[in-house]
Amino acid sequence: MKSKAWTVSSSITTDLWYNCLTSGGGYHCKVASNEDWIQAVQALMVLSVLFCLLSLVFFLCQLFTLVKGGRFFFTAIFQILASLFVMCGAIIYTVMSPDRAVGVEFGYAYILAWVAFPLCLVSGLIYIILRKRE
Amino acid sequence: MLTILALASIVLLGIVPQQSEAIVIYTGWERHALVGSDIRLSCSFFSWRWTSEDVTFSWSYRPDGARDSISIFHYTGGAPYVDNKGPFRDRLEFVGNPARRDGSILLKNLDYGDNGTFTCDAKNPPDIVGRASSVRLLVFEKVPIQAGVITGAIIGAVLGLLVLIVVIYYLMRFLVARRVFNLSVSKHGRKGKGKEGSQQRQASPLDVGSLTTTQRQQLTATAHKHRTTQVIDGHLTPPPP
Numbered sequence: 571m572k573s574k575a576w577t578v579s580s581s582i583t584t585d586l587w588y589n590c591l592t593s594g595g596g597y598h599c600k601v602a603s604n605e606d607w608i609q610a611v612q613a614l615m616v617l618s619v620l621f622c623l624l625s626l627v628f629f630l631c632q633l634f635t636l637v638k639g640g641r642f643f644f645t646a647i648f649q650i651l652a653s654l655f656v657m658c659g660a661i662i663y664t665v666m667s668p669d670r671a672v673g674v675e676f677g678y679a680y681i682l683a684w685v686a687f688p689l690c691l692v693s694g695l696i697y698i699i700l701r702k703r704e
Numbered sequence: 705m706l707t708i709l710a711l712a713s714i715v716l717l718g719i720v721p722q723q724s725e726a727i728v729i730y731t732g733w734e735r736h737a738l739v740g741s742d743i744r745l746s747c748s749f750f751s752w753r754w755t756s757e758d759v760t761f762s763w764s765y766r767p768d769g770a771r772d773s774i775s776i777f778h779y780t781g782g783a784p785y786v787d788n789k790g791p792f793r794d795r796l797e798f799v800g801n802p803a804r805r806d807g808s809i810l811l812k813n814l815d816y817g818d819n820g821t822f823t824c825d826a827k828n829p830p831d832i833v834g835r836a837s838s839v840r841l842l843v844f845e846k847v848p849i850q851a852g853v854i855t856g857a858i859i860g861a862v863l864g865l866l867v868l869i870v871v872i873y874y875l876m877r878f879l880v881a882r883r884v885f886n887l888s889v890s891k892h893g894r895k896g897k898g899k900e901g902s903q904q905r906q907a908s909p910l911d912v913g914s915l916t917t918t919q920r921q922q923l924t925a926t927a928h929k930h931r932t933t934q935v936i937d938g939h940l941t942p943p944p945p
Contacts, residue, residue, distance in 0.1 A: 613858035
């Protein structure tokens with residue numbers, strides 16, 4: 571499954587939770603290493619998803635309770651925090667990822683993490699600029 | 705009508721037991737242990753039949769990298785037989801309870817050479833068709849941090865911090881609102897004439913003991929500034945008329 575991998579090589583695909591090895595006729599997966607940095611990346615990614623969901627909930631709340639002309643500051647804080655968490659997670663993974671040999675590339679999920687960070691940030695900034703209409 | 709019902713039930717009863725006569729064996733997936741410690745490897749099974757008296761448990765061990773496995777424990781005929789020649793002689797003990805379908809063994813004084821795969825096979829006659837289950841043993845000098853502990857700790861800490869910030873924010877807002885309310889009550893009381901004003905002011909003395917020291921100082925400072933209250937015996941009371 572190349573799509574959810576963070577690094578890919580000819581036989582080993584690694585994602586955030588499992589390292590999988592395709593050998594003749596089989597798919598052997600083991601839980602990703604117990605090192606501290608991969609657990610920190612897992613935590614940061616989960617937290618960013620949680621904060622994005624919370625910002626959506628608060629946006630809906632504020633949509634109905636804000637005065638006319640008010641700005642969505644509370645929502646913006648959560649969205650910007652989510653983007654910061656994604657950025658930290660992607661940076662930690664880039665720096666600490668050990669497989670820098672020839673033939674090992676970053677997978678789609680890793681690229682998606684880096685794309686998500688500026689999109690999240692832009693969304694948070696738009697919440698700051700946005701004003702509630704009647 | 706009744707014959708059809710009887711025939712149907714016989715046919716159904718004939719089909720179902722074929723499938724339910726498999727025995728399912730449960731062991732752990734992977735066990736971590738420190739050098740020199742003891743570890744209990746648990747093995748239990750599920751069977752559609754009652755536990756018979758001829759139930760058997762047998763454990764076998766395959767070292768890491770080897771291709772053959774050797775038998776290290778066997779329980780049959782109501783008696784356990786432990787390894788007395790192989791790598792686990794004098795280190796193996798049976799701690800299970802076959803009547804409760806528990807066939808666990810205790811390995812004592814582990815060493816690096818005990819890394820490997822332990823397979824438990826249980827048979828409950830006439831329920832004998834089943835697949836043995838394996839547990840991997842990993843012996844460490846220092847047990848590594850389990851997967852997910854740090855993840856959970858970071859998530860819990862950030863969410864806890866968030867809840868704390870929200871609680872503190874609402875608490876400060878509540879306290880400031882209460883102080884503003886008390887001061888505005890006393891201000892309105894001074895504008896009113898004579899007895900009604902002083903009665904309003906004496907309505908409720910604010911108990912200073914429940915506030916922290918900084919809040920107390922702020923409160924007394926503003927109280928002195930407005931000259932509407934005095935501190936007597938630790939209570940903020942309106943000045944006597």
